[in-house]
Amino acid sequence: MSEPEEFVEERVYTVPLRRAWVAPRGKRTPKAVRILREFVMRHMKAEEVKITEEVNKALWRRGIQKPPRKIRIRVGKDKDGVA
Numbered sequence: 001m002s003e004p005e006e007f008v009e010e011r012v013y014t015v016p017l018r019r020a021w022v023a024p025r026g027k028r029t030p031k032a033v034r035i036l037r038e039f040v041m042r043h044m045k046a047e048e049v050k051i052t053e054e055v056n057k058a059l060w061r062r063g064i065q066k067p068p069r070k071i072r073i074r075v076g077k078d079k080d081g082v083a
Contacts, residue, residue: 006078006079007076007077007078008077008078008079009044009076009077010074010075010076010077011043011044011074011075012072012073012074012075013039013040013043013072013073013075014070014071014072014073015035015036015039015040015070015071015072015073016069016070017032017035017036017067017068017069017070017071018069018070019031019035020032020035020067021067021069025064025065026064026065027064028064028065028066028067029059029060029063029064029065029066029067030064031067032059032067032068033051033056033059036049036051036055036059036071036073037049037051040073040075040083041083043075044075044077044083045081046077046081046082046083047081047082048081048082048083049082049083050082050083055071055073058071059071
């Protein structure tokens, strides 16, 4: 097990994923994942974004065709710029 990470900055966001529903049905959840990554990079000014298993399961819970319309996440950023 790795030691708990020290975050320089931590915030809670509600990320709108409605743009994922414009994509074809078979590509909606992958598009939602990309939208989430772009949102976090833009708002946290991070070079790299790691999505936890919990967030990934929340996105994929209803399958590839029906991602959530929005998702509430807690984002932490470490000193290396990884969110």
